[in-house]
Amino acid sequence: MMKIGVVVHGPQIVDTGYAVKILKLLESYGDVTAILGGTMGRTAVIDAELEDKIDIGQKLLPSQSIEKLSKTSDMVVLINYGKSSVTGHAFGYKVFNRCDADPILLQIERPGEKDGTVIPWNKDLTAFAENIARDLKLQITDPSLITDKMELNGVGAFKSGNIIHRKVAGVSPDENILLNGIVVGRSTSENVILVAEDGILTQILGGIIKNHGVEKLGKIDLENAVVKTGLLRRSKVKPRIIKSKQNAKNRNTSKLSISYLSHAAEDIYKLKDSDLVVTVGDDTTLVAADILYRFNIPIIGITDGDLDRVVEEGFKPVGSMIIELDSGWDDIIGEKIFLELFNGKQTMEIENIENFKSKIIQIISNTTSKYNLKYN
Known part of the structure; x- marks a missing residue:
């Protein structure tokens, strides 16, 4: 039986019920092992009482989760529910490129939306992606189109001496900008570029910097830092109380x-x-x-x-x-x-x-x- 590793990222994929739906679907194709990638989805998993289905005991980045599952799986499926297709595709692009070796990776993005997509980041998964896309009534997106778009728009980090510029994808005006979980500013446009000098954030082009947040953040590796915009959890949910x-x-x-x-x-x-x-x-x-x-x-x-x-x-x-x-x-x-x-x-x-x-x-x-x- 095929072994399928699943990386569940973010609270929205859990809160919408699609994490459970997709896990059940994948179980019809093979033996499924699911772990959380990132940290913000942990509360959502607890609220949904899914700790027995999704391993939340390891604090791993999505790329680390993919690499871990790749060792014991025939393929890895990354499930995410970004606030837009732009942020979702940019997320998958960054995660895939952060993995040390090209993993056999399939991404299911925004499954409950009209612009929801299935992305076979590895060509060997094209046929499987077609099946999943049909099951979930989603479109398939060619990963090369995402890569071309990211490179054309200059998304990512660019280093010049001791200064690093990093463009952030999918930002809307008046959103929080978080670096490694700390609010460092607020966007004023859709085009936001973070600027760090000697490891210290010094500017937010297209936004207003929050000096107090920068002080708390201290020195960072801007190129590899975790950047989030907007709310950490968008859903209104009933919290689950459990005994400690x-x-x-x-x-x-x-x-x-x-x-x-x-x-x-x-x-x-x-x-x-x-x-x-x-x-x-x-x-x-x-x-x-x-x-x-x-x-x-x-x-x-x-x-x-x-x-x-x-x-x-x-x-x-x-x-x-x-x-x-x-x-x-x-x-x-x-x-x-x-x-x-x-x-x-x-x-x-x-x-x-x-x-x-x-x-x-x-x-x-x-x-x-x-x-x-x-x-x-």
Whole structure:
């Protein structure tokens, strides 16, 4: 029996129900093994209760997932639901070209849309692609046409000395621009080019740079960085609440594990066994709260009202507290909390959450009188 590896990328392919539909279809052709490529789809897989069908335990880039499955599969199918055919095709083009060896790769893109396509990135898959396209009522797109279009439009990175220019495909005006999970600016046109000098983002042509985000990002490899635009998750969904190991504890009497998080780009799922998480920054707080809601883990969010809204709808766990400060003060207060309460470590143990909250408020009130407490 043919062995088919499937890389599931992004939340939209899961939220629309097409991930399940395509997996069932592929099972009629062979033995299917599915893993997540990228990180944003993990919450969608959890909400859809698909952990038994899609492996979400490995934090791999889509190209890494393809390479991993290629070792044990006769072919790999990449399923994605980009916000447009342009972004979807550009995504497939970049992923295919990032793989060390040309994989036997088929892409199914935007299956629920009129412009949805099946792309046989390897010529050996042309006949199989025709079958899949017929089953899903999609058109086949020749990968050479996508490659020509990407090269004609100059999509990708271009290096000149210590300066790198990277053109971003499929951008609409007034969208967030994220680099490695951190918001670094906002688009003002459809033509966006990121510019980095000595590894630091210095300009966004066709957009407005967010200096605070650039500071958080630090030095990057712009050529290989993960670039996203718009919302990280577009669907409005009902979140699924699942038990974590710590939920069985009595949070008022037991030793409690408290974690510190300052970047939304970090692996928030590693914190799912914490009893409480302190988050710094508006977007970090929004994303962390939304994910940790699934595990019933409250947060203490240190924010300053500079929200870019990277998800359509965010949820806050019961028992959470949001502290809003004046602009720019979230990082200052966050650093004080990290050094004075956490002693520079990412985790600590406490005996009482209310006492811990009081200590945080004390640090803030000793530093500034301008803050506002919000409870959910």
